[in-house]
Every structure is written in C-alpha cells, then in structure tokens.
C-alpha cells in the first residue's frame with residue numbers, strides 16, 4: 001500500500017471542515033494527509049494554500065487535493081448515506097442579487113465560479129465508491145427552505161450535493177497548479193431545515209467506506225504527462241520544518257519529514 005511520501009505514490013492532501021470528518025477519512029485510507037481546516041470556503045482556502053506552500057518548501061509537493069466531508073444531497077436522487085463526487089466545484093452564492101435575479105461573479109466580470117477535476121479521476125473514484133456524479137455547490141449559508149433548494153437546482157441542473165468548502169479548496173489548489181477533487185457523503189437533504197434529521201454518524205461511516213474504496217486510486221501515481229503539463233507538481237531542493245496551522249492526521253509522523 002503506498003504511504004504518504006512514498007516515491008511510488010502520489011501525495012494527497014484531504015481537506016475537511018471538522019475533526020470528525022478528518023478522522024473518518026484517515027480511518028478509510030491512512031496514506032493521505034488529512035487536515036481539518038474549519039467550516040466555510042475562506043478557512044478551507046487559507047489552510048489548503050498554507051499546506052500546499054509548506055509541502056512545496058519541504059520538497060514534498062502534493063499531487064492531488066481532495067475536499068471531503070459530509071454534505072447535503074439533492075433529493076430524491078442523492079439520498080442520505082449516498083456518496084457524491086464532483087464533476088465541478090461551484091461557488092453557488094458568490095455574486096450579486098440584481099433586478100433580473102442572481103448574477104455570479106463571472107457574469108459580473110470577476111473571474112471563475114467553477115473548477116473542474118480531472119474527468120478520468122472522477123469516473124474512477126465514482127466507480128470505486130458507487131457515487132453519484134455532478135456539480136457540487138459550495139455555499140456560505142446552508143440551504144434551509146424548499147424555495148432556495150429549487151432556486152439552486154434551477155441554476156445548477158444536475159447538482160448532486162451542497163457543502164461549504166469545496167470551492168475554497170479548489171481556488172487554492174488551482175492557483176498552486178494542483179488538481180482537485182471533491183467527495184461528499186450525504187448527512188441530510190438539501191431543503192427545509194431539520195437539523196434533527198441529519199444523519200451525521202451514517203455519513204461519517206460512508207466517508208470512511210468511500211476513502212477505503214477510492215484510496216488506492218487517489219494515492220496511485222498517475223501516468224506521466226508530456227513535459228510542461230505536470231499539473232503544477234514542482235520539484236525543489238528547499239528543506240525546512242513541516243509547517244501546518246491545521247489539525248493533521250498524516251501517515252507520515254512529523255519527525256520523519258525531511
């Protein structure tokens with residue numbers, strides 16, 4: 001089994017919101033480095049960027065970043081307990097409300113609202129986990145009404161889930177030239193707020209199962225690409241102490257890091 005840092009394996013950073021999610025990921029596939037970054041896209045982006053920069057400075061860059069955790073599923077197609085893998089990580093509420101409705105920041109002329117993972121990796125991970133595939137929406141406010149759920153599905157047909165971190169992780173990964181993936185297991189339906197109905201333990205068990213099933217594909221070294229299309233995996237002679245502001249579950253103990 002490839003371990004984090006193995007020359008034969010791809011180094012994978014998994015970013016979750018809370019420690020329970022981080023531990024569920026690490027229980028499924030300990031060969032990844034899993035960090036709990038906090039809730040929301042800003043915390044997710046800040047911690048992802050810091051981890052990627054620190055790893056690069058240590059000369060042990062990551063080859064893949066995964067945003068993972070529990071999420072809301074778009075019922076009835078994606079029920080509680082299901083797994084979802086993103087074909088696109090979308091900032092669903094980054095924009096402006098206008099007289100003509102919501103305008104995202106791309107429509108306003110300010111950059112991207114979507115990041116796409118490598119399609120072949122999406123297909124492989126979905127096949128291994130039995131996941132639903134489609135856009136996963138990143139929101140700063142959890143959907144709490146049927147009307148809001150309908151608005152989101154009208155704007156994003158085929159959306160499979162919503163959560164609060166994916167786009168933030170993707171912004172940091174993309175700026176570092178590292179491919180990104182999002183894997184969610186469903187704890188609740190997107191719709192009228194009913195916190196008592198969230199099935200968090202079930203979703204966390206599903207998260208462990210998903211990483212147990214998909215782990216080998218995540219940490220396997222992908223086929224070599226032609227020069228100049230290395231996905232941002234840069235080699236460096238720089239060395240230094242491991243740096244992380246986040247709570248980490250890593251197969252490689254810090255004292256073993258170069």
Ligand SMILES: O=C(O)c1cccc(C(=O)CC[C@H]2O[C@@H](n3cnc4c(=O)[nH]cnc43)[C@H](O)[C@@H]2O)c1
Pocket residue numbers: 017018020021038039040069070071072073139141142143162163164165187188189190200
């Ligand atoms: O209380 C616990 O034991 C516990 C364990 C694990 C996770 C939690 C969370 O509350 C995680 C918050 C996290 O969950 C995502 N999430 C889940 N459902 C939705 C949703 O319907 N809409 C948006 N986000 C959702 C989100 O990514 C949060 O960061 C608690």
